[in-house]
Amino acid sequence: MSREPEERKKQHARKIGSIVNQLMARRGYAQVQTGNEMERIVRRVVGDNLANTCRPGNVRNGTLEIAVSDSVSIQELSFQKRALIKALQKEFPQSGIKDIRFRAG
Numbered sequence: 001m002s003r004e005p006e007e008r009k010k011q012h013a014r015k016i017g018s019i020v021n022q023l024m025a026r027r028g029y030a031q032v033q034t035g036n037e038m039e040r041i042v043r044r045v046v047g048d049n050l051a052n053t054c055r056p057g058n059v060r061n062g063t064l065e066i067a068v069s070d071s072v073s074i075q076e077l078s079f080q081k082r083a084l085i086k087a088l089q090k091e092f093p094q095s096g097i098k099d100i101r102f103r104a105g
Contacts, residue, residue: 038092042066045087050077054102062098064088067105074102 038059043051053073057065068074077084081100088097 038064038095041088041091045084045091046077046080055105059095059097062096064095064097064100066100066102068102069105071104074104077102 038056042054042056046054050073053069054077055067057067059065066077068077077100085097085100088095088100
């Protein structure tokens with residue numbers, strides 16, 4: 001009869017926290033939560049006038065993509081771009097936002 005050494009059994013045991021984190025990453029739950037938080041922050045930062053015309057997308061390589069419903073709103077947001085970046089960096093520092101890209105959509 002061969003028994004596995006006690007050391008080998010312990011190597012396979014994983015902490016529940018790491019399993020939950022892995023499951024959340026696989027299912028995309030963390031992205032949904034981050035997306036909802038990002039949308040709430042963007043709405044607050046751009047103000048009431050522009051909040052209904054834009055919808056934040058993903059952050060890729062430090063650039064937040066925001067879909068905007070019309071070109072007039074894109075132009076207004078472009079004027080406020082630096083202030084928006086600073087406000088987003090302050091409100092959501094873990095996002096790593098360095099730039100914003102507006103697109104019609």
